[in-house]
Amino acid sequence: MARPLLLLVVPLALLGSSLASADFYSHRYGGLALQATALDDTCRDTRDFVGLLNSTNQVAALSDCSDTGEGAKLYAGWRWSPHFAVEADLRQTATSTSNFVVHNPQFTYLAVKDRITNRMGNAFLVGHLPVGRSGFSVFGKLGGGFWFNELRSLQRGEAVAVFQFEDGSVQPVAIPVEGVFTETSSGFHWGYGAGVSYQLRDRWTIRAEWELFPEIGSEDLRGEYQVESASVGWSIHF
Numbered sequence: 481m482a483r484p485l486l487l488l489v490v491p492l493a494l495l496g497s498s499l500a501s502a503d504f505y506s507h508r509y510g511g512l513a514l515q516a517t518a519l520d521d522t523c524r525d526t527r528d529f530v531g532l533l534n535s536t537n538q539v540a541a542l543s544d545c546s547d548t549g550e551g552a553k554l555y556a557g558w559r560w561s562p563h564f565a566v567e568a569d570l571r572q573t574a575t576s577t578s579n580f581v582v583h584n585p586q587f588t589y590l591a592v593k594d595r596i597t598n599r600m601g602n603a604f605l606v607g608h609l610p611v612g613r614s615g616f617s618v619f620g621k622l623g624g625g626f627w628f629n630e631l632r633s634l635q636r637g638e639a640v641a642v643f644q645f646e647d648g649s650v651q652p653v654a655i656p657v658e659g660v661f662t663e664t665s666s667g668f669h670w671g672y673g674a675g676v677s678y679q680l681r682d683r684w685t686i687r688a689e690w691e692l693f694p695e696i697g698s699e700d701l702r703g704e705y706q707v708e709s710a711s712v713g714w715s716i717h718f
Contacts, residue, residue: 515553519576576596598627
């Protein structure tokens with residue numbers, strides 16, 4: 481009886497080994513990626529906004545603006561074959577900051593420090609092209625999702641309020657201003673990307689990728705811009 485038992489154990493062991501290697505092409509995964517992001521044209525839109533504040537009796541000047549920085553995303557997906565996967569992520573991109581000052585003969589000054597934060601949720605269809613049995617795979621992705629922006633504005637100085645009296649006369653009055661004002665906007669977007677990944681022991685994957693989201697933001701909140709990112713990520717299969 482020992483020989484038939486041995487013949488049964490060997491095929492089962494081979495089958496288990498085959499399933500383990502096939503598992504990589506039918507797995508769920510989750511990971512974290514660190515990003516370098518650019519909110520393209522955000523500073524251009526801010527310069528345009530500040531420029532509109534200039535008039536014959538008023539001068540507005542932008543002192544500095546930044547629209548690049550670090551970001552991060554959490555992602556999860558299901559790769560059901562060597563060539564296709566679906567994936568979703570939540571991310572926060574770089575924060576755009578700007579500072580400008582407004583001078584007017586009717587008040588001393590008004591200094592404004594703005595910060596725009598951007599958060600996104602996305603879903604993608606991912607196409608993979610494995611490079612032989614090397615563990616490397618080149619991929620492209622196409623999808624879309626939901627964005628949420630928050631403008632946080634710290635204002636300090638004076639502003640002018642215009643009062644109309646009972647006799648019909650109008651009187652401008654300078655009012656001290658010091659506080660934080662917030663405004664939000666949201667909407668839908670589309671995006672695409674490409675990258676390369678490397679599989680480690682059917683359990684881990686590291687990857688580098690580039691992504692572009694062309695239509696983020698709105699005219700109600702300093703204009704529309706695009707988010708471009710390059711990232712390095714690490715994921716675990718389960």
